[in-house]
Amino acid sequence: MPNPTRVLLWTDGPGPYVDAIAAAGLSSRVAIETLTRKETPSADQLAGTEAMLAWGAPSGLLPKMASLRWAQALTAGVETWLALPDLPPNLTLTCARGTHRQSMPENILGALFYLTKPYAACAADQRESKWTRRVATPLTGQTLGILGLGAVGQDLARFATALGMKVVGTKRTPTPLPGIAEVFPMERTADVIAQADYLVLLLPATPATENFINAERLALMKPTAWLLNFGRGALIEDAALIAAAKNKKIAGAILDVFRQEPLPASDPLWTAEGITVLPHIGGGHPNRDRVVASLFVDNLARFLDSKPLREVVDRAAGY
Numbered sequence: 001m002p003n004p005t006r007v008l009l010w011t012d013g014p015g016p017y018v019d020a021i022a023a024a025g026l027s028s029r030v031a032i033e034t035l036t037r038k039e040t041p042s043a044d045q046l047a048g049t050e051a052m053l054a055w056g057a058p059s060g061l062l063p064k065m066a067s068l069r070w071a072q073a074l075t076a077g078v079e080t081w082l083a084l085p086d087l088p089p090n091l092t093l094t095c096a097r098g099t100h101r102q103s104m105p106e107n108i109l110g111a112l113f114y115l116t117k118p119y120a121a122c123a124a125d126q127r128e129s130k131w132t133r134r135v136a137t138p139l140t141g142q143t144l145g146i147l148g149l150g151a152v153g154q155d156l157a158r159f160a161t162a163l164g165m166k167v168v169g170t171k172r173t174p175t176p177l178p179g180i181a182e183v184f185p186m187e188r189t190a191d192v193i194a195q196a197d198y199l200v201l202l203l204p205a206t207p208a209t210e211n212f213i214n215a216e217r218l219a220l221m222k223p224t225a226w227l228l229n230f231g232r233g234a235l236i237e238d239a240a241l242i243a244a245a246k247n248k249k250i251a252g253a254i255l256d257v258f259r260q261e262p263l264p265a266s267d268p269l270w271t272a273e274g275i276t277v278l279p280h281i282g283g284g285h286p287n288r289d290r291v292v293a294s295l296f297v298d299n300l301a302r303f304l305d306s307k308p309l310r311e312v313v314d315r316a317a318g319y
Contacts, residue, residue, distance in 0.1 A: 004031040005304060006067070008045060010054035010072060012036050013289055017053060020293035021300065029304055041065075042178060056080045062088055070297050070303050076100060076283070077232055078313050079205040093313040094299055097290045098151045100283035104230060105156040107282045108200060109248055111254045112139060112160075113229050114276075115198070140164030145196025147189060148203040148210075148231060156200065165212060168192050172317075181203060193220040199291055206230035206318030215240040221250045230282040233258035256282045294308035 007030045009017050014034040021027055026207050030052060031201045033045060037055060053072045061067065070092045073081060078095050081087060114120065118134035125132045145159045146153045146169035157167040161179035170192055174183045184191050192200060199221065203209045213227065221227070227250060229236055236255075244250045246279040252274030261280055263269065269277055299309045313319065 004029055005050050006031045006033065006045075006048045007300070008041065008049040008052045008054075009034045010037065010041070010052060016289040016293045017296060018058070020290070020297040024297045024301060026297065026300060026304065032302070039241050051300065057084070059084055059086060062086060062091065068092070070299075070309065071239045072096075073074075074292060076319075077205055077236075078319060079232070082313070082315060082318060092309060093315075093317070094309050094311045095313050096292050096295060097311045097319075099288060099295060100160065100288065101151050101155050103285035103310040104152045104282045105159055107256075108156055108230055109159055110229060111230075111256075111278075112144075112198060112318075115226055115254070138164075142166070142197040143197045144170065145169060145192040147192060147199070147201050149180065149183060150202060153200075153202045154180075157201075165311060168195055189217070190220055193217055194222075196225055197222065198226050201229040201235050203231045203235055204319035208318070210234050211237040213237065215244070218244040218250060223249060224251050226251045227253040228256075229253065230256045233261070242268060242272045242275065245272060250274075252276070254278065256280055277306060 002216070005229060011017070021030065021032065033049070035041060041049065041061070048067055049065055050067050051070045051072070052065075052068060052243065053074065055074045057071075062084065064191060068088075068091060071094070073093065073095045076095055076099065078093060081093055116137040116139055117209075118136055121132070121134060138259060139160075141164060143166045144157070146157060146167065149157070149169040149171040157169065157177070157180050160167050167180045168182045168191075169180060170184050170186050170189055172186060174185045177183055197270045201213065203212060209232070212235045218240055227241070238259075241253060245252050254276045256278040257280055259270070263277060269275055295310065301308050
C-alpha cells in the first residue's frame with residue numbers, strides 16, 4: 001500500500017477541511033497536518049508536503065518545499081502568489097474562484113439598495129424623532145454595467161434583471177449570456193462605462209488592470225452614475241476617483257476593496273466626499289469555509305487520482 005499523501009492545511013480554521021476530507025472518504029489516502037497562519041512549516045513539513053491549502057506564502061518558502069506539487073489558494077484573487085519572485089514554475093496553483101457566489105451578489109445588491117433607498121437616512125431621522133418625507137429611487141429601468149462577467153457577475157446580472165434593470169458588461173471571451181443585454185470584449189469597456197447608471201468592478205488584479213479606472217475612464221461615466229468596486233483595490237486610481245467625486249464628475253462610489261487592508265486611518269478615502277468605505281464584506285459569509293472545502297476536496301480527489309484540477313490559475317492571464 002503506498003504511503004499517504006502529505007497534505008498541509010495552513011489556515012486558522014482547518015476543521016471544515018478536515019471534515020470534508022473525511023466525508024469524501026479520503027482520510028485513509030492522506031496524512032493531514034495543520035498550521036495556524038502565524039506558524040511556519042517545520043523542516044520536515046517543508047521537505048515532505050505534497051499538497052497545501054493556504055492563504056499565501058512568504059517569499060523564499062516555496063522553493064524549499066521540494067515535494068510540493070499543488071497549492072490551493074483560499075482566495076479567488078492570487079495576485080500575492082503571482083507576485084512571488086520565486087514561485088516555482090512547475091507548481092500547480094488553484095484558486096477559490098466561484099466560492100463568493102453565495103454572498104457577493106447579495107452584498108452588491110445591498111449596496112445598490114443603500115444608494116437608492118432612504119433606509120439609512122430614515123434610521124438617522126428616527127434617532128432624532130424626526131419625520132422626514134423621503135422618496136426611494138427605482139432601480140427598474142436603470143442600467144447596470146459589470147466589468148468582469150465571471151460567475152459572480154453573471155449571478156448579479158440575473159438578480160438585477162429580475163429587478164427590471166438593463167445589464168451590460170465585459171468578458172474576456174464575449175459570448176451571449178442569459179439576462180444580459182450586451183456582452184462586450186474588454187476592448188470595448190468604454191461602451192459599458194458610458195451606458196451605466198451603476199458601474200460594478202469585478203475584475204481580477206493583473207498588470208493589465210492596474211489603475212484600470214483612471215481619470216480618462218472616469219470621465220466617460222455619467223455625472224449621475226455610481227462606481228461600486230467589489231473586485232480588487234488596485235483597479236482604481238484612488239486620487240482620480242477622489243477628484244471625480246469631489247468635483248461632481250460622478251455621483252460617487254462604494255468601495256469594498258483597497259490596495260492596503262485594513263485601510264489605514266490616514267487614508268484620504270475615509271473622508272472623501274461622495275465615497276463610502278466598506279471593510280471588505282463582499283465575499284465573506286458564515287459558510288464560506290465549507291464552500292471552499294467542497295472545492296478543495298474535489299481537487300484533492302482529482303490530485304490523488306492524477307486527474308486535471310479545477311480552477312487552475314493561468315499565470316499569463318494573472319488569474
